[in-house]
Amino acid sequence: MSEQVVSDPLKFARGRQSLEGNLPVASMGRLKDGLASEAGIIEYRLSGYLNEEGEPCLRCQVSGALEMICQRCLEPMNYALHVDSVLLLTTDEKLLQDDDPDAPDRILAQQDLPVADLVEEEILLVLPMAPHHPVGECKASAGLSETGKLHPFAALARLKSDKE
């Protein structure tokens, strides 16, 4: 499988270009660690555009199914992956070190941007830290509190996703 790259991300964004493809889960080395199985393929679409301020952006959309490990019963569980993120392209490396949590996500507009790496990075950002079966479908549900309170990690993950 040939490595897909965006040869010139700024040109890609200004020209409102897009590309799509798919990646086997097994090819994503950093992702595999938290998974019950390496089976499956994810689909992605990358589209370039200029935002209202005229800044070049990449929109990254990913979908697919992952088999993760439920952190309550440690059995496999299906996780419906859905990413829809926007990255601002920048040529200034200093801007990448901006720690402001409200600042937009930026990536360096490097030549020959490797698409697979970008997609994997975006997937890692959305994955829950402590994935678990829905309440009632988990074998370990006896350990859940009756009030339906979320596990602290799950609450944290939810907080994180609410912010996005």
Ligand SMILES: [Zn+2]
């Ligand atoms: Zn479970």
